[in-house]
Structures are given as structure tokens and as C-alpha cells.
Amino acid sequence: MSTHHSEVGRTYRGADPQQRQQERRVRLLDAAVEVFGTTGYRTATVEKVCSEAGLTKRYFYESFTNSEDLLMATYARATDAMRQNILAGAAAEADSTEQVLRAALTGFFTFVAENPKSARIAFVEILGVSSTVDALYRKTTTSFSETVLQVAEGVGSSRGLAGPNRRTLAMGLVGAVLTIAQQWLLSPEREPLDSVIASAHTILAAVVFGRVDG
Amino acid sequence: MSTHHSEVGRTYRGADPQQRQQERRVRLLDAAVEVFGTTGYRTATVEKVCSEAGLTKRYFYESFTNSEDLLMATYARATDAMRQNILAGAAAEADSTEQVLRAALTGFFTFVAENPKSARIAFVEILGVSSTVDALYRKTTTSFSETVLQVAEGVGSSRGLAGPNRRTLAMGLVGAVLTIAQQWLLSPEREPLDSVIASAHTILAAVVFGRVDG
Numbered sequence: 001m002s003t004h005h006s007e008v009g010r011t012y013r014g015a016d017p018q019q020r021q022q023e024r025r026v027r028l029l030d031a032a033v034e035v036f037g038t039t040g041y042r043t044a045t046v047e048k049v050c051s052e053a054g055l056t057k058r059y060f061y062e063s064f065t066n067s068e069d070l071l072m073a074t075y076a077r078a079t080d081a082m083r084q085n086i087l088a089g090a091a092a093e094a095d096s097t098e099q100v101l102r103a104a105l106t107g108f109f110t111f112v113a114e115n116p117k118s119a120r121i122a123f124v125e126i127l128g129v130s131s132t133v134d135a136l137y138r139k140t141t142t143s144f145s146e147t148v149l150q151v152a153e154g155v156g157s158s159r160g161l162a163g164p165n166r167r168t169l170a171m172g173l174v175g176a177v178l179t180i181a182q183q184w185l186l187s188p189e190r191e192p193l194d195s196v197i198a199s200a201h202t203i204l205a206a207v208v209f210g211r212v213d214g
Numbered sequence: 215m216s217t218h219h220s221e222v223g224r225t226y227r228g229a230d231p232q233q234r235q236q237e238r239r240v241r242l243l244d245a246a247v248e249v250f251g252t253t254g255y256r257t258a259t260v261e262k263v264c265s266e267a268g269l270t271k272r273y274f275y276e277s278f279t280n281s282e283d284l285l286m287a288t289y290a291r292a293t294d295a296m297r298q299n300i301l302a303g304a305a306a307e308a309d310s311t312e313q314v315l316r317a318a319l320t321g322f323f324t325f326v327a328e329n330p331k332s333a334r335i336a337f338v339e340i341l342g343v344s345s346t347v348d349a350l351y352r353k354t355t356t357s358f359s360e361t362v363l364q365v366a367e368g369v370g371s372s373r374g375l376a377g378p379n380r381r382t383l384a385m386g387l388v389g390a391v392l393t394i395a396q397q398w399l400l401s402p403e404r405e406p407l408d409s410v411i412a413s414a415h416t417i418l419a420a421v422v423f424g425r426v427d428g
Contacts, residue, residue, distance in 0.1 A: 042344070128342025130256070138400060141393070160420070168394060168405070168413035175393020176386035176417070179355070183385050186352060191382070199382035203390070206374070206420035 025063040027053045032074045037117025041071055041125040068129060072136055075126050078118035079140050083147055085111045090151045097155035101208060104151050105177070105200050112181050113193050123182040141178070145170035152208050160210030169207060176203045239277040241267045246288045251331025255285055255339040282343060286350055289340050292332035293354050297361055299325045304365045311369035315422060318365050319391070319414050326395050327407050337396040355392070359384035366422050374424030383421060390417045 015023070031053035035044045046067055050060050064070045089107025090100050112119040126137050148170040152161040161169055177200050184196050229237070245267035249258045260281055264274050278284045303321025304314050326333040340351050362384040366375040375383055391414050398410050 040345075042342075124348070125342070128256075128339070131254075134338070138397070142397070160416075165409060165413045165416075168397075168410060169416060171397050172390035172394045172413060172417045175396075176390040178393070179389020180382060180386045182389075183352070183356070183382075195379060196382060199379045199386060202374075202379075202383060203386045203417070203421055206424075207417055210420075 021062060024053075024055055024059050027055060028060060028063060028070065029074055029077060032070050033078075033117050033121065036071060036074060036125050037120045041067075041121070041129065046070075068133060071121070071125070071129065072133060074118070074121050075133075075136065075140070078115070078122045079144075081115070081118070082108055082111050082122070083144070086147055086151065090154060097209075098205065100151065100155045101204050102197065102201050105197050105204065108177065109181065109193055109197050109200070112185060116185060119181070119185050123178065123185060141174060142171070144174045144178075148173050148204075155208070160207045173204055173207060176200065235276060238267075238269055238273050241269060242274060242277060242284065243288055243291060246284050247292075247331050247335065250285060250288060250339050251334045255281075255335070255343065260284075282347060285335070285339065285343065286347060288332070288335050289347075289350065289354070292329070292336045293358075295329070295332070296322055296325050296336070297358070300361055300365065304368060311423075312419065314365065314369045315418050316411065316415050319411050319418065322391065323395065323407055323411050323414070326399060330399060333395065333399050337392065337399060355388060356385070358388045358392075362387050362418075369422070374421045387418055387421060390414065 028049060031049045032044075034052050035049050044067060046057060046060055049067070049070065050057050060070075064073065085107035086104045087107075090104040092103055126133060128134070145167060149161060149166060152170070163169075180196060180200050184190055242263060245263045246258075248266050249263050258281060260271060260274055263281070263284065264271050274284075278287065299321035300318045301321075303317040303319070306317055340347060342348070359381060363375060363380060366384070377383075394410060394414050398404055
């Protein structure tokens with residue numbers, strides 16, 4: 001492909017222009033996590049994020065349309081990481097069904113504890129911005145119920161999530177875990193992470209391993 | 215107290231000024247439910263709400279500081295009604311513990327189904343408006359976990375919500391029910407109410423009646 005070298009552009013300090021643009025994009029995302037995740041999205045400006053990133057606005061518009069676009073990108077990156085942590089946790093404990101659920105939850109809550117600014121974006125700042133952002137939030141929340149079903153199917157005896165209402169149940173479990181994480185994040189005196197994981201585990205395990213009604 | 219009649223003011227068409235102000239306040243709240251609950255809070259204006267209520271702005275500022283104040287009042291009215299429906303449902307079925315939970319949930323979901331505009335305000339429009347509104351949302355959500363504990367204590371065998379982590383568990387259950395209701399409300403093709411109530415009941419019952427972990 002060397003005949004098309006001009007399309008790739010000149011390299012500079014070992015990185016081609018696309019790589020350098022990608023690096024600037026990541027710097028802006030990191031700066032946005034800092035700004036949106038501490039003082040909040042509502043009072044944030046493109047200027048503030050650029051100043052935090054040490055980049056001019058020209059570089060901002062190279063990667064993002066506006067502040068809302070950047071918010072959605074930070075949200076997508078945070079929720080992707082949460083999902084990876086859930087699945088990696090579950091995959092690391094394939095032996096016992098109880099342990100798979102607990103490890104998946106530990107993966108999720110550890111990310112929240114270690115990345116409180118990204119978590120604040122995902123649980124608080126993303127809400128009520130615009131109908132476009134709302135739609136992304138709902139789509140992502142729904143996709144997490146698929147992740148719950150995927151983890152539950154991975155464990156052997158997930159009879160509680162095998163019925164026709166499995167999607168609604170999974171959505172309820174996502175809501176339970178999200179709300180516990182959100183309230184934990186926002187509470188001034190946080191209870192120990194182990195204790196929060198245990199509560200989330202109690203709810204998931206009760207449903208996944210199936211309590212028969214009536 | 216007739217000597218202080220001037221403090222109460224003149225009556226007009228059988229209603230004293232305070233009563234009439236209260237009536238106008240309710241008309242503005244009803245109009246706000248119509249406006250915020252259909253086209254949304256973000257694009258709403260005081261003018262739009264006044265026009266819907268058939269009242270001038272002078273009467274608006276007699277009862278509310280601004281549009282955000284009105285939003286919080288509609289939210290408080292909606293969530294108070296939800297709580298009343300939950301408790302009334304639970305109180306009507308004091309015989310069987312299973313039936314109490316189901317009746318409490320039926321009370322909640324019936325309100326949501328019959329008042330979709332108020333429910334949209336409580337589940338969607340209230341989010342991400344300002345830190346004042348966020349604080350009200352969190353306080354109200356927490357208060358619903360107290361309602362869950364109250365209903366659970368009312369039923370005999372609520373051993374699942376008797377431990378030291380009962381508050382976190384109750385918060386998770388509130389999140390589960392809220393998320394199921396929110397997604398049901400927002401879905402273009404809604405599943406039957408009975409089916410949604412059954413899913414919420416499965417999650418609550420599994421935890422309330424206690425699945426022992428391990």
C-alpha cells in the first residue's frame with residue numbers, strides 16, 4: 001500500500017497523523033472525564049475541556065461535534081469498560097455458579113470504585129441532557145440486560161432467567177445493580193465495597209437461581 | 215375568629231382567597247403534567263404552562279418561583295400518589311404475604327399505567343435538571359426504599375430484608391421496580407401490565423422471602 005502513502009500522510013515523531021489525532025481524542029476524553037465527572041456536565045464548556053486537555057478548540061472539533069457529542073463518547077467508553085469488567089470477572093471464575101455471579105459483580109463495582117468520575121458520568125451526568133442522549137442511555141441500559149442474560153446463561157442453573165419474562169427480569173436486575181452503585185457513589189459515607197457487592201449479589205442470586213412464586 | 219375576618223379576606227363564589235389560590239395552584243400543576251409529561255420539561259416555558267392552565271403569569275408567580283419549582287411540585291405530587299397507591303394496595307391485602315407484595319406492586323403499576331404523563335415526569339423528566347432537583351430525586355428514591363421496608367415488615371416472613379444490609383437491598387429493589395416501570399413506559403410496544411407486575415413481583419418476592427446465599 002506504499003503507493004498510497006500520501007493518503008496516510010506524513011509521520012511525525014513516529015506517529016502518523018491518524019495516530020496523533022487518535023491520541024488527541026483520548027486526551028480530550030480523559031479531560032472530559034475530569035471536567036464532567038467533577039464539576040458536572042451542565043456547567044462544562046468546550047473551552048474548559050480543551051484547557052484541561054491542553055489542546056486548542058481546533059483539535060476539539062477535529063474529533064467531536066460539540067460538548068454533547070463528547071459526553072456521549074465518554075459515556076460509551078465508560079459503559080464499554082464496565083461491560084468488559086463484568087465479562088472478564090465472570091470468565092475468570094468458571095468453576096462455581098455462585099462465584100461467577102459474584103466475580104461479575106466484583107468486576108463492575110471495582111470499576112466504579114476505581115473510576116468514580118467515569119461512574120458519575122454514567123450514573124448521573126448522562127441523564128436528562130437531550131432526547132438524543134436519553135435514547136443512548138436507554139439503549140445502553142437495555143444492552144446491559146443482555147449482558148446479564150449472557151452471564152446468567154454462562155452459569156449452569158440460571159432457571160430464574162429462563163422463562164418468557166427473562167428480558168424484563170434482567171432489566172429489573174440491571175436497575176437494581178445500577179441503583180445500588182449510583183447511591184453508593186453519591187453517598188457521603190460509603191459502606192465497604194464488599195458489603196455493596198454482597199447486597200447486589202443477594203438480589204441477582206435470588207432471581208437467577210430461581211425462587212418459585214406462590 | 216370572626217374578629218379576624220379581614221385576615222382571611224373576602225370570599226368570592228363561596229371560596230375564600232386562599233382556597234381560590236389553592237385551586238389555581240392545582241390547575242397549574244395539572245397543566246404542568248400535561249406540558250412536561252408530553253413535550254417534556256426541557257422545551258417547556260412558564261408561558262406554555264400558563265396558557266395550558268388558562269391563567270396569567272401573575273397567578274403562576276403567586277404559587278411558584280419558576281419552572282423548576284413547578285417541576286419539583288409535580289414530581290412530589292406524583293411520587294406521593296405512587297406511595298399512597300403502594301401502601302393502599304398493601305393494606306387491602308393483609309391476609310397472605312404473597313398477596314400483599316403483589317397488591318403493593320399492582321397499586322404502583324396501576325398508577326403508572328393510568329397516569330403516564332405524571333410517570334414520565336417522575337421517571338424521565340426529573341433527571342439531570344439541576345443539583346437541587348437531583349437532590350430531591352435522590353431523597354425521594356431513598357424514601358421509597360423506606361416504603362419497601364415498611365411493606366416488607368408488614369408481611370410476616372420478610373427474613374430477606376431483616377439483615378444489616380436491608381437498606382441497600384431495599385434500594386436495589388426500588389431500582390429494579392423503577393427501571394422496569396421506566397422501560398415499560400418508554401417502550402413503543404408495551405407488554406401487558408400483569409406480566410410486568412409478575413416480573414417485578416418475582417424479584418421482590420425472591421429477596422423478601424429470602425434465598426440463602428452460598
